[in-house]
Structure formats: structure tokens, C-alpha cells
Amino acid sequence: MRQSAQDHALSPISGASVSLREAPVTDVPGASAPRRTGGGEESMVLEWRYIAKGVRVVPEPVATPFIWTGAYAGAFVLVTVLDLLGALDRTGLALAALSVLAALLGVRGRFVAAPGTALLCWMLLNFFAAHPIGEISWAGHRDPEWMACLLAAALIGTTAGRVLHARAAYRRVSPYDGTG
Structure with missing residues (x-):
């Protein structure tokens, strides 16, 4: 699986999520050809994606x-x-x-x-x-x-x-x- 510059530092704690995507098994290191499952579909691979948390404002002071x-x-x-x-x-x-x-x-x-x-x-x-x-x-x-x-x-x-x-x-x- 190819890794972008962001993938190496991601973890569930730092705001990453796991998503499933269809990918040929050739993207996985050590695999030489796409592997077909029983229904003729390609296997699913996990891919980490960064989830932006967006802008969070300064907390409001207590009344x-x-x-x-x-x-x-x-x-x-x-x-x-x-x-x-x-x-x-x-x-x-x-x-x-x-x-x-x-x-x-x-x-x-x-x-x-x-x-x-x-x-x-x-x-x-x-x-x-x-x-x-x-x-x-x-x-x-x-x-x-x-x-x-x-x-x-x-x-x-x-x-x-x-x-x-x-x-x-x-x-x-x-x-x-x-x-x-």
C-alpha cells in the first residue's frame, strides 16, 4: 500500500480514521497479483486517512x-x-x-x-x-x-x-x- 507523507504519523489517538477501499492486492507489500475472492471481487484493504478536526475556538469563560x-x-x-x-x-x-x-x-x-x-x-x-x-x-x-x-x-x-x-x-x- 502506498503511503503519503501524512500516513506515517497517524494513529487513532491523533485524529485518524480507518476506511475501507477496494484495492488490488498488488498495493500490499509482498503481493504479486490481485487476489479474487469467491464472488470475483477484489479484496478490501485498510487505509488510514487524516480527519481534520476543524477550528475550535477558545473555551468560553465561566459565567x-x-x-x-x-x-x-x-x-x-x-x-x-x-x-x-x-x-x-x-x-x-x-x-x-x-x-x-x-x-x-x-x-x-x-x-x-x-x-x-x-x-x-x-x-x-x-x-x-x-x-x-x-x-x-x-x-x-x-x-x-x-x-x-x-x-x-x-x-x-x-x-x-x-x-x-x-x-x-x-x-x-x-x-x-x-x-x-
Whole structure:
């Protein structure tokens, strides 16, 4: 069987398909003449063909309300776990953990969800992890820094997510040249 430049690199995993075609057995290495079956028909040979997957767009980000729900629930669980571990007396650890949460949520979210994510994380940090506990307060020296840190984490996560998705989409759109 003759092989084109694409045939050597194809497998079912990489998007190839198997098709049956009528071909004389002389196309098969080692055969000298067409072989006839009982009904006078030539035998069938398997041929690999490349199936183009087409253009796939960049995945859509998750809707903003779902990101905010994840931020609220995740921050609540995270602050509760840190409280049970006795680590809330160090607010720097809680801020770092909530910043990681905001960045992870940002990877799948939209840019417009970042400020709300940062605000929800800050509210739970301020309400449960900073003194006076149980009250939302504003300390002019620390709260702007906390808000900026959480907002930067959410924006960095969102930017990283958009770049990674765009690079993956670019690779899927790139033409297959058959060189491997």
C-alpha cells in the first residue's frame, strides 16, 4: 500500500480514521497479483486517512455569578479550615491562601469577575480573620493592601487562563503538515 507523507504519523489517538477501499492486492507489500475472492471481487484493504478536526475556538469563560459563588463558598471553607487549624491569628497566611483561591478562580473566569472575586474574598477575610472578629471594618493601613493583593491575584489568574486557552486554540488551528 502506498503511503503519503501524512500516513506515517497517524494513529487513532491523533485524529485518524480507518476506511475501507477496494484495492488490488498488488498495493500490499509482498503481493504479486490481485487476489479474487469467491464472488470475483477484489479484496478490501485498510487505509488510514487524516480527519481534520476543524477550528475550535477558545473555551468560553465561566459565567460571573458562578465564579462569585465559588469565591464565596471557597473563601468560607478556606477560612473555616484555617480557623480549625488555629492559623487565623496570622492573617498573612489567610491572605496568601485566599489569593491563591482568587487566582485559581480567575483562570476560568472573566475579567469582569475579578473585582467581585477580590471583594468577596476580602469580606470573608475581614469578617472572620481580622480583629474585631464578626464585624466588617476598614483599617486604612492594611485593607487597601489586602484588596490590591486579592485583585492582583484574580487578574493574574484570569490573564494566565486567557493566555493558556488562546495558545491551546492556536495549536489546534495550526495546519498539520505531516512532518510529525
